[in-house]
Amino acid sequence: MAKLRMKKIELIALLTDSKKIIELLQRHGVIELCRNSDEELENTNVTAVVGEFEKFRTTVVQAMDVLDRYAPEKGSITDMFGGRTEVETDNFGREAMKLEKIMSAAGEILRQNKLIADSESRISQLEVKNDTLKQWLPLDVPMNFRGTDTTKAFIGTVPYAVSAEQIEDMLPEGCSAETVYSSKEQTDLFVICLNEAADEAEEILRKNTFIPISDPDSHTAAEQIKLSGEEISRLEKTIESAENEIKKLSENRREFKFAIDYLTMRKDKYEALSSLGFTENTFVLTGFIPEKYADQLRKEIESKYTASVEFTDPAEDEDVPVLLENSGFSSPVEGITRMYAMPGKKDVDPTPVMSFFYYLFFGMMLSDAGYGLVMLIGTTIALKKFRLEKSMRKTLTMFRNCGISTLIWGALFGSWFGDIVQVVGREFLGKDIGSIALWFEPMDEPIKLLLYSFGLGILHLFLGVAVSFRMSWKEGRKLDAVLDTLPIYMIVLGVAPLGASILTDVPDILKTIGTPVLIAGVVLLVLTSGRSSKSIFGKFFGGLYALYNTATGYLSDILSYSRLLALGLATGSIAGVINLIGTMPENTVLKAILLVIVFIVGHTVNMAINLLGAYVHTDRLQFVELFSKFYTGGGREFSPLTVNTKYIKFKEENYNE
Amino acid sequence: MNSIGLALAIIGAACASLFAGIGSAKGVGLVGEAAAGVVSVDPNKFSKVLILQLLPGTQGLYGLLTAILMLRKIGILGGDLADLSTAQGLMFLAAAMPIAIVGLFSGIAQGRAAAAGVGITAKKPEHNGKGIIMAAMVETYAILALLVSILIINNISI
Numbered sequence: 001m002a003k004l005r006m007k008k009i010e011l012i013a014l015l016t017d018s019k020k021i022i023e024l025l026q027r028h029g030v031i032e033l034c035r036n037s038d039e040e041l042e043n044t045n046v047t048a049v050v051g052e053f054e055k056f057r058t059t060v061v062q063a064m065d066v067l068d069r070y071a072p073e074k075g076s077i078t079d080m081f082g083g084r085t086e087v088e089t090d091n092f093g094r095e096a097m098k099l100e101k102i103m104s105a106a107g108e109i110l111r112q113n114k115l116i117a118d119s120e121s122r123i124s125q126l127e128v129k130n131d132t133l134k135q136w137l138p139l140d141v142p143m144n145f146r147g148t149d150t151t152k153a154f155i156g157t158v159p160y161a162v163s164a165e166q167i168e169d170m171l172p173e174g175c176s177a178e179t180v181y182s183s184k185e186q187t188d189l190f191v192i193c194l195n196e197a198a199d200e201a202e203e204i205l206r207k208n209t210f211i212p213i214s215d216p217d218s219h220t221a222a223e224q225i226k227l228s229g230e231e232i233s234r235l236e237k238t239i240e241s242a243e244n245e246i247k248k249l250s251e252n253r254r255e256f257k258f259a260i261d262y263l264t265m266r267k268d269k270y271e272a273l274s275s276l277g278f279t280e281n282t283f284v285l286t287g288f289i290p291e292k293y294a295d296q297l298r299k300e301i302e303s304k305y306t307a308s309v310e311f312t313d314p315a316e317d318e319d320v321p322v323l324l325e326n327s328g329f330s331s332p333v334e335g336i337t338r339m340y341a342m343p344g345k346k347d348v349d350p351t352p353v354m355s356f357f358y359y360l361f362f363g364m365m366l367s368d369a370g371y372g373l374v375m376l377i378g379t380t381i382a383l384k385k386f387r388l389e390k391s392m393r394k395t396l397t398m399f400r401n402c403g404i405s406t407l408i409w410g411a412l413f414g415s416w417f418g419d420i421v422q423v424v425g426r427e428f429l430g431k432d433i434g435s436i437a438l439w440f441e442p443m444d445e446p447i448k449l450l451l452y453s454f455g456l457g458i459l460h461l462f463l464g465v466a467v468s469f470r471m472s473w474k475e476g477r478k479l480d481a482v483l484d485t486l487p488i489y490m491i492v493l494g495v496a497p498l499g500a501s502i503l504t505d506v507p508d509i510l511k512t513i514g515t516p517v518l519i520a521g522v523v524l525l526v527l528t529s530g531r532s533s534k535s536i537f538g539k540f541f542g543g544l545y546a547l548y549n550t551a552t553g554y555l556s557d558i559l560s561y562s563r564l565l566a567l568g569l570a571t572g573s574i575a576g577v578i579n580l581i582g583t584m585p586e587n588t589v590l591k592a593i594l595l596v597i598v599f600i601v602g603h604t605v606n607m608a609i610n611l612l613g614a615y616v617h618t619d620r621l622q623f624v625e626l627f628s629k630f631y632t633g634g635g636r637e638f639s640p641l642t643v644n645t646k647y648i649k650f651k652e653e654n655y656n657e
Numbered sequence: 658m659n660s661i662g663l664a665l666a667i668i669g670a671a672c673a674s675l676f677a678g679i680g681s682a683k684g685v686g687l688v689g690e691a692a693a694g695v696v697s698v699d700p701n702k703f704s705k706v707l708i709l710q711l712l713p714g715t716q717g718l719y720g721l722l723t724a725i726l727m728l729r730k731i732g733i734l735g736g737d738l739a740d741l742s743t744a745q746g747l748m749f750l751a752a753a754m755p756i757a758i759v760g761l762f763s764g765i766a767q768g769r770a771a772a773a774g775v776g777i778t779a780k781k782p783e784h785n786g787k788g789i790i791m792a793a794m795v796e797t798y799a800i801l802a803l804l805v806s807i808l809i810i811n812n813i814s815i
Contacts, residue, residue, distance in 0.1 A: 339786035443726075446811055450804070563800045569807070570715075570722050577725060580734070609718070612711055619786070620793045 002349030004290040004323045006638075008314045009297075011285040013307035018283045021305060022272050022641070026265065029642030030297060032321050033275045033287040041277030041284055046270045053270065056103060057263040060256050063106035066113045070243050071250035102259045105252045112242040112249075119235040119242075126228040135181035135188050136221035143224070144216035152198035154191040154205060156212040162187045170204055172197045257647035264644055272641050288314070288638070290323055320345070323638035330355035332398035335391065340623050341633025346471075350631050353467055354622045357460050358398075361621055363405025364453075365567040365614035367442070368575060370417035371607045372410050375403030402614075412439040413568070417603055418575025427583045427591060442568055447503050450565045454500075457561025458492060460621070461554065464629030465489070471630060487525035492554055494518025522547060557625045563617050571610040578602030663738065665746030666731045669753035670724040673806065676757040677720025677799075680764025684713025687768035691775040698779070705778050705785050709771045712792045716756075716764035719803040723756045726810050739815045752809035759802035767795035 009031060013021055025031050036043060067073075136143065139155070147153040161184050167177040174194035181188040189210065193201045217224055277284040289297065289311070298309040314320045322342045324334050330352040337343075337351045366372065379400035383393065410416065414437025425433035435441050442449045465485050472481035494517035497510035530542025581602070582595035627633075692706035727749055728734040731741060741749075774788025 446807055450808075559801065560797055562804045563797075566719070566800045566803050566807075570718050573722050573725050574718065577721075609711065609714070612708060613715055616708075616712065616789055616793050617796075620790055623790055624794070 002324065002326065002352060003343055003347075004292065004325050006288045006314060006320050006323070007291045007294050007311040008318075009285075009287050009289045009294070010310045010312070011301065011307060012282055013285075013301075013305055015278065015281050015283050017305045017307070018273065018276065019269070021285075021301065021307070022269050024301070024304075026269060026272070026641050026643055028293075028297065029640045030293045031285075031287040031289050032638055032640045033272055033285065035275045036277030036284065036286065038277050038284070041279060044273055044276070044278060046274045049270050050267055050274075053263050053267040056099075057260060057267065059103065059110065060106045060259045060263065063109040064253070064256050064260070066109050066246060067250050067253060067256070071247045073253065098255060099259060099262070102252065102255045105249050106256065106259075109246055109249050112245045115242045116239050119239050123232050123235050126232055130225050130228055133221045133225050137225075139180050139190055140220055140222075141190075142216075142218050142220055143213065144218050147192065147195075147198075150195055151192050152195055152201075154189070154193075154202065154210070154212065155216065156205075156210050157186055157188050158208060158210050159186055160209075161185075162189075164189075167191065167208075170208065172200050172204075175201050261645035261647055264646070268641065268644055287641075288321055290638070319636060321638040322635040324349055324351060326351050326355075329401075332394045332401060333358050335395055335398065336619060336622065338637070339619070340627060340631075342635035342637045344632050344634035347631055347633060347635070348467065348471060350467075350622075350627060353463060354626055357456075357463070357626070358618055358622060359401050359405040360456070361460075361564060362402040362614050362618045363407075363409040364456075364564045365617060366402075366406040366571055366610055367409040367413055367568040368415045368417065368571050368607075368610075369407050369410025370415075370420070370603070371571070371610070372403045372406030372408070374607065375399055375611075376407060379403060406614075409568075413437050413442050413572070414439075415572045415575065417599070418572060418579050420575075420579055420599070423579045423583055423595075427595075428588065442565065443572060446565060446569065449568070450562060451500055451504060453561045453564035454496075454558055456564065457558050457621075457625070458496065460561070460626060461492070461557055461629065462489065464626045468630035483524075483528045483531070487521045487528070488550060488554070490517050490521025491525065491550060492558075494521055525550060560625060561621065563621070567610065567613050567617060570613070571606065574606050574610075575603065578606060662741030662743045662746030663731065665743065666727060666741055666749035667733070669746075669750035670727040670731075670733075672750070672757040673723040673727070673753040673760075674717075674720040677723075677760025677764065678717040680761035681714050681717030681720075682764075684716070684764040684766075684768025684771070685710055687765070688713060688771045688775060691772040695775055695779045702778055702782060705782060706775050709774050709778065709785075709788060709792065712771045712789065712796070713764050713767040715796060716760040716767070716799050719756050719799055720760050723753060723803065723806045723810070726807060727753065730810060730813070730815070741815060745813060745815060748813045749810070752806050752813065754806075755802035755809075756799070756806040760799055763795055763799040763802075767792055767799075770795050 011021070141153070143155065145153050145155065161182055162179070163182075164177045164179045167179075167189060168175065171177065171191070171193070174197040176192050178190045179187055180190055191201065191205065219227065275285075277286075291311075294311050298311070301307050301309055324337065324342075325331070326334060326349070333355045334351050336354070336358065337349065340350075343349050363372065379396045382388070383396055383400065388396065414435050416436070421436055422433045425431045435444075440448060465488055469481045469485040472478075472484065494514045497506045497514040498518070500506050501511060526540075526543035526547050528543070529546030530539035533539050533542045578598060579595070582598035583591055585591045585594055688706075688710040692710050695706050696703050725734065730739070731749065732738045771788070771792035774785075774792050777788040778785045
């Protein structure tokens with residue numbers, strides 16, 4: 001299966017049907033449109049319409065943001081997994097009719113929001129002003145007091161600390177000063193002078209950096225504070241009523257969601273129109289379609305509309321998009337392939353190649369039956385209970401399969417939440433249960449597991465090499481296929497018993513066979529790897545270079561699989577420590593209580609950390625060790641014209657879902 | 658009973674968790690700073706950057722694992738204290754060195770790589786996975802060191 005075969009589609013139909021046909025294609029989501037490049041056909045300009053839809057959409061999205069702030073939706077964990085609401089196609093049309101009402105509600109929300117923002121900024125302005133005015137509270141004349149008939153008054157500040165006496169000393173006869181407020185940085189002064197001394201006093205004050213207060217008011221400070229207090233409470237009431245208004249409008253939330261999706265769809269539809277080519281009465285649509293949907297689509301379109309649908313094979317140099325399709329076993333790990341890169345033109349889909357080992361390695365690294373069970377139960381419930389999006393469903397299925405694998409490995413290694421069975425047996429029942437491993441305990445025989453890890457690693461690598469063999473063979477480079485892979489198999493197989501003998505006892509017979517196989521492999525590699533080079537020196541050094549590359553490359557690749565052991569041991573031993581901490585008290589009751597608490601908290605954390613570790617390192621083993629043998633990637637993912645909705649989903653069948 | 662041997666072994670266990678832990682703490686902290694910057698702009702990326710932040714944390718776990726294995730073997734955890742000669746004590750100390758030292762430096766280096774990965778997540782969230790893989794490359798060396806530590810501990814006969 002793997003990569004779906006793509007066809008190029010050319011659809012010619014009547015102009016009057018264009019919107020209906022686009023809508024139909026959008027709902028099926030199986031065609032990726034290509035821009036019309038035929039210069040004899042007209043293009044349409046839809047920028048204005050698209051812009052209009054975008055403007056409406058932005059309004060509603062902003063209104064939703066405001067709603068989320070003032071009247072947040074009551075959400076629960078189930079909503080998170082809930083997926084989109086399903087609607088019938090007719091229903092959607094009816095909802096769309098209400099667009100005008102929805103737009104006015106959205107506009108009203110934005111207006112109320114602006115009112116709130118304006119009021120809030122006015123309030124903070126007033127509060128700042130009040131803060132400065134508070135200093136002037138002791139002064140019981142209006143702030144714009146200029147003096148009486150015979151006197152002149154100055155109200156203002158100097159930016160330093162000074163006493164009334166010091167000021168009076170500076171000023172001429174007939175002046176009196178009063179400090180209203182004083183601090184280190186600032187002194188507020190009220191100076192009153194007889195008219196004849198006023199000019200001189202003003203001059204002196206100015207020289208001493210006296211600044212009259214800005215835009216004074218005809219009220220005293222106390223009155224002003226009272227007035228702005230009243231204004232603030234008025235503004236607060238406005239805010240409150242605006243908030244209530246918004247809350248009332250939040251009943252439109254459902255309609256807003258519809259409107260956002262509806263407008264997105266309309267926008268996409270019009271953008272799709274812009275990639276069509278037109279004549280006076282017809283339009284031409286070109287694009288890519290997976291072959292398996294082609295006939296079905298042709299039948300549907302030709303039965304409903306007057307149209308001609310042609311399918312051709314894409315040309316060699318065309319940028320054909322890639323859509324993956326795999327069996328139920330492999331398809332959950334498609335996301336991992338996608339994370340690396342979509343397969344390029346010459347690649348095979350690596351998903352089915354890696355799927356089995358993906359589950360295997362994941363389970364081996366997490367390797368605790370208890371954690372596997374939790375994963376299995378959790379994901380199964382989620383898959384059963386919630387309506388999930390396709391990609392989420394695949395991810396959860398992947399983790400479910402990994403959970404099964406973890407359960408199996410955990411049982412083989414006798415690890416159920418670490419050694420909880422033994423701990424409970426020893427501490428509470430007074431029985432020594434011993435190992436419950438179906439196979440062996442990795443902690444007791446790490447070398448054994450290490451060798452198995454390397455063994456599985458070698459199988460994994462050989463699988464990658466085999467795929468590259470098949471690719472070369474299919475391309476007709478049969479000699480290359482053999483010469484690029486056979487020496488590698490021989491060298492690795494030959495060296496394996498020798499390497500293993502460092503760590504454990506290996507039957508002599510294997511070592512005796514291994515050595516000649518290794519030597520034959522090395523000779524073959526050195527003699528043939530430089531075959532593409534023309535000169536005899538090039539051939540020889542090319543061979544040596546290949547030997548060096550193979551030796552270092554495969555050695556480090558194989559050693560890299562030791563993480564299967566290391567991560568597995570890490571899970572088990574940390575789980576063991578958690579259980580140990582739980583059983584520290586002497587008193588049995590205390591011990592039981594503590595164990596329950598530590599068990600729940602500790603194992604949750606340990607599972608989370610090791611899940612992440614297993615996931616990351618399984619990915620790494622696939623990407624770095626396996627993919628490097630045969631995979632380049634660089635393809636472009638198939639992105640069809642589809643209903644790109646956030647909240648709602650059509651009940652009508654989408655072929656590609 | 659030779660208490661110097663035992664003391665050396667305990668120093669070894671302490672070193673394993675100490676230095677690997679420091680490396681992880683530095684690494685995780687480094688990524689955390691970068692991650693906080695991203696989250697301040699787009700809180701939705703929290704879960705993505707959190708994964709990156711956790712990556713350099715494994716060295717600390719490996720140090721802990723090594724320490725536990727050693728403490729189990731010398732009987733401090735659940736068992737009778739083993740009678741260690743000074744030479745055996747030194748062997749345990751030596752066994753702790755790979756994960757202690759490699760854990761320290763690889764934790765910091767991995768933190769740097771992961772912090773750069775946070776940059777990928779900020780600009781191109783869909784390529785987040787590539788940043789994770791790049792950071793995970795560093796960890797290989799911590800795993801190899803852990804392996805050597807475990808092999809030595811396992812093969813010291815007491």
